[in-house]
Amino acid sequence: MIKLESVYLNRDGNDIFSGLNLSVMKNEKVLIQGKSGAGKTTLFKILLGFEQVDQGVVTINGQTIDKFHIKQIRELIFYLSQDIDLRNDQVCNIIDEIFTRNRKKDLNKKKLESFMEFLELNHMLLEQNVKNLSGGERQRMGLLICFLLDRPVWLLDEPTSALDDNMKKKVVDWILDQNKTIIIVSHDDVWKNNPGVKTVRWM
Structure with missing residues (x-):
């Protein structure tokens, strides 16, 4: 491949x-x-x-x-960078924009909830600003987006x-x-x- x-x-x-x-x-x-x-x-x-x-x-x-x-x-391809490059905005806005641009993939709210639970991310995180996230939360957020987009190459x-x-x-x-x-x-x-x-x- x-x-x-x-x-x-x-x-x-x-x-x-x-x-x-x-x-x-x-x-x-x-x-x-x-x-x-x-x-x-x-x-x-x-x-x-x-x-x-x-x-x-x-x-x-x-x-x-x-x-x-x-x-x-x-x-x-989904690319997860070492620095988790995300703009300074609310987490929910970033996720919504990613799926708005990615017209071939709709955001599945049930999968969002399931993956957040799997990654032990509090749902209040969706309302937080990226700059206020810890390094571990940023990394798990990157993985969350990867799992949701579900592309064939990571x-x-x-x-x-x-x-x-x-x-x-x-x-x-x-x-x-x-x-x-x-x-x-x-x-x-x-x-x-x-x-x-x-x-x-x-x-």
Whole structure:
């Protein structure tokens, strides 16, 4: 489903990727680990069409990531950034806007309630401003939006870093049980040595 073939990327004289090959099959879960600066987050930017490779071929569902296909490709992907990039507004307004823009997916209120309960988020949070949320609440809100949008491909950048141990295990078990194609970038031990994940180590 996701394939990078002989990908080269150089920025400011530094080789980020030099002949990178990576294949992620449909519904496969892949954990990418490596030191800082190894290009893990850059990989997500490439898959989202925000970074152009110098050489090589990158495809999702057999479609090359280019200006002709990028809109269709982005509709397949949910990206959870490490910083949980959300504008400063009430949580309910942000969720409503996401589903207003995403015309192919209506907001299911029952699923919203169910996922909030699963993520142990108080319903009063919907009336709060994003700037007043804790790091853990922001991360769980990002996961909430991911679960609700229910897209076939998830790119998760440090998705459990701000969660407590019990919530980490709960979220990881649930994510790995989904029929989704998922790439995870994480230094969190909770993902390691899990039989549901293929680990790829970048030096």
